[in-house]
């Protein structure tokens with residue numbers, strides 16, 4: 001039997017762990033493979049693990065239905081996929097001669113090869129008997145603004161009274177609370193995380209489902225150097241649709257003239273390609289220049305469109321091509337994954 005090694009943001013009990021299990025449990029259940037989960041200390045370590053072949057696949061949180069992009073993940077995609085030195089060189093060429101040598105579409109050694117939508121239910125986890133005594137809350141930075149109503153209701157959004165401390169993950173937050181020694185600390189400290197994290201670390205849930213929106217969902221991406229293996233048994237054959245997405249990044253070449261983004265978007269229109277999202281992050285190499293992340297529904301004209309887009313941009317990179325999860329369509333219909 002083969003084994004599949006999967007890296008995720010640990011320790012066990014994180015939402016990334018949940019996403020990894022949602023993606024890979026069917027392989028273990030159908031006896032196709034054993035799955036070894038490898039908890040990592042940071043999202044960057046998940047990128048490193050796949051790059052250095054320490055795992056077969058890595059799971060990365062990418063966006064949330066209520067508070068949007070996981071900007072840290074976007075920035076890691078930028079840092080791993082766009083070579084800073086080459087980009088500086090091209091920008092210098094562009095400044096000096098008004099043109100830069102065309103480069104072919106880059107495909108790095110690992111790519112996005114799948115996606116998972118995970119229902120996110122946060123819990124207020126603490127040994128404290130009285131919420132009004134809480135002085136410190138630990139959680140992952142992504143969580144605070146998904147629980148505004150709960151924090152407000154219990155006056156935990158008063159930053160003078162209550163200190164909120166970012167942790168590398170939600171399960172790490174519960175681990176910290178579990179390690180508190182004195183009764184005083186235990187009565188005044190809480191974490192916000194999953195039910196599984198509470199069970200693993202043995203800290204009780206004081207209030208469950210504290211997220212603002214009941215359909216709160218995070219979309220995770222699966223990174224790999226090879227496609228997901230086929231399942232011999234039919235456990236999971238229903239989880240992906242026959243629609244596919246491509247995720248691209250680029251930097252606009254002609255930054256200073258009007259219509260330069262419009263010209264790029266026109267190319268997609270010309271080839272009847274529908275865009276799903278467009279996001280920017282700072283390019284870092286040059287102030288107020290942006291890295292664009294575009295998700296496009298795949299269609300016949302995509303290869304030709306990309307070769308036209310290439311003329312208008314610097315560093316066009318295909319970060320991934322993957323089957324759209326059926327949960328995407330389910331969410332549109334029902335609001336839940």
Ligand SMILES: O=C(O)C(=O)Cc1ccccc1
Nearest residue numbers: 014015016140142169170218
């Ligand atoms: O910290 C975790 O549990 C993660 O996997 C990152 C995260 C945090 C909040 C929502 C979704 C993912």
